[in-house]
Amino acid sequence: MSDTSLKINGQRLWQSLMDLARVGATEQGGNCRLALTALDGQGRDLVVGWMKDAGLSVSVDQVGNIFGRRAGRNPALPPVMTGSHIDTQPTGGKFDGCYGVMAGLEIMRTLNDQGLQTEAPLELAIWTNEEGSRFVPVMMGSGVFAGKFPLATALDATDMAGKRVRDELQAIGYAGPQPVGGRPLGAYFEAHIEQGPILEAQDKVIGVVTGSLGLRWYDVNVTGMEMHAGPTPMSVRQDALFAATHLMQEVIHIARDHQPHGRGTVGVVQVHPGSRNVIPGKVHFTADLRHEDAATLARMDQRWRQACAEAGERFGVKVELIDVQHFPPTPFAAPLVQHIREQAQRAGYSHMDIVTGAGHDAVYIAEVAPTAMIFVPCKDGISHNEIEDAQPTHLEAGANVLLGAMLQAAGVHQAAEVTA
Numbered sequence: 001m002s003d004t005s006l007k008i009n010g011q012r013l014w015q016s017l018m019d020l021a022r023v024g025a026t027e028q029g030g031n032c033r034l035a036l037t038a039l040d041g042q043g044r045d046l047v048v049g050w051m052k053d054a055g056l057s058v059s060v061d062q063v064g065n066i067f068g069r070r071a072g073r074n075p076a077l078p079p080v081m082t083g084s085h086i087d088t089q090p091t092g093g094k095f096d097g098c099y100g101v102m103a104g105l106e107i108m109r110t111l112n113d114q115g116l117q118t119e120a121p122l123e124l125a126i127w128t129n130e131e132g133s134r135f136v137p138v139m140m141g142s143g144v145f146a147g148k149f150p151l152a153t154a155l156d157a158t159d160m161a162g163k164r165v166r167d168e169l170q171a172i173g174y175a176g177p178q179p180v181g182g183r184p185l186g187a188y189f190e191a192h193i194e195q196g197p198i199l200e201a202q203d204k205v206i207g208v209v210t211g212s213l214g215l216r217w218y219d220v221n222v223t224g225m226e227m228h229a230g231p232t233p234m235s236v237r238q239d240a241l242f243a244a245t246h247l248m249q250e251v252i253h254i255a256r257d258h259q260p261h262g263r264g265t266v267g268v269v270q271v272h273p274g275s276r277n278v279i280p281g282k283v284h285f286t287a288d289l290r291h292e293d294a295a296t297l298a299r300m301d302q303r304w305r306q307a308c309a310e311a312g313e314r315f316g317v318k319v320e321l322i323d324v325q326h327f328p329p330t331p332f333a334a335p336l337v338q339h340i341r342e343q344a345q346r347a348g349y350s351h352m353d354i355v356t357g358a359g360h361d362a363v364y365i366a367e368v369a370p371t372a373m374i375f376v377p378c379k380d381g382i383s384h385n386e387i388e389d390a391q392p393t394h395l396e397a398g399a400n401v402l403l404g405a406m407l408q409a410a411g412v413h414q415a416a417e418v419t420a
Contacts, residue, residue, distance in 0.1 A: 008109075028386035029387065031088045032089075035087035035128065035134045036165065047101060066126040067125055070111070072410065085130035088131060092385075110403060119412065139361055140157070194207055194383075205349045208353050209337070212358075213292045214328045217325040220247065221322070222282070226280070228278065243314075248269075261357075289304060330363050344401050356373060
């Protein structure tokens with residue numbers, strides 16, 4: 001085997017993605033496999049079967065994280081891990097999360113094809129409830145693994161119907177016996193579609209991800225008073241929705257005032273009582289602020305808290321601000337980032353450094369192990385949408401870079417590099 005001969009089977013990678021996409025397929029070509037539903041269980045069963053077919057030893061921990069291990073020459077070395085998630089949004093696509101898992105599986109299959117063994121063991125991870133669309137906290141499995149919150153917090157989390165994580169894990173057969181985390185990793189790599197428009201706009205195949213934006217999530221409850229829309233003069237109203245819309249706009253203004261990396265989003269709004277001729281008495285909404293610089297994110301947070309405090313007095317309502325989740329800006333491990341950059345260069349793939357604006361399991365794992373990510377473009381930057389799409393050649397390129405970077409980290413007797 002020459003130094004430039006090793007690359008993955010792009011057609012096999014694509015077929016695996018399409019086969020997985022049949023589980024929970026939607027009418028517009030996407031996927032709905034909410035975490036720990038029966039469909040998520042079917043998806044897990046399918047991929048676990050593929051792991052076993054590839055000779056991986058499979059284990060499941062107490063929060064349902066799945067690990068497939070490929071033995072290395074030196075079992076005393078900490079494993080080099082890759083992975084992502086296969087749970088989706090309610091109207092999700094075929095590639096978000098799934099690409100990282102299938103790329104990792106393809107690495108294992110390729111090494112089997114070549115009869116190549118690494119010095120350190122390799123592991124493929126499927127993390128539980130990354131999306132957070134059914135259960136909060138988001139990035140649940142990797143968060144418990146990294147010690148960000150207790151196992152009990154995850155297991156006792158409930159969905160909108162009151163169903164608990166621990167019970168739903170039992171229902172689909174993935175309440176595993178293994179302890180969560182507490183073991184060393186030599187390195188962690190995650191391949192992912194960008195979920196944004198930058199790579200496509202810049203005509204680059206590989207995004208070398210240098211780190212992630214910090215994030216703050218909030219719940220906001222605004223309480224005024226329901227009154228009749230006709231007889232009640234404007235001057236005496238305690239209109240919860242009027243106050244809430246002012247705050248919703250402030251979320252956007254804060255982000256726009258901290259460009260280019262500021263982000264601000266209101267994603268959920270619930271109005272009570274929801275009647276055409278009743279002044280809204282209660283409004284619940286979510287707020288999401290992000291930035292790559294910790295000090296700037298702290299200033300955005302301070303401004304947001306001040307706006308909420310002032311709104312109560314200004315509009316004659318009660319504003320309750322609840323902190324839901326926070327993780328700081330996370331730089332990835334420079335040596336691993338350099339591995340990815342070098343592999344892209346050697347393969348002849350166009351590439352650029354990029355910061356991820358989305359939360360990924362890699363962000364939590366970066367707190368307990370050297371971590372880096374690889375991005376590939378997605379069509380029009382669209383993700384969390386049934387029409388999410390990516391080019392097979394780009395997916396293949398990202399997996400080739402992943403293969404080279406993992407071999408560089410895990411060590412092989414004969415140096416192996418990837419080619420375009």
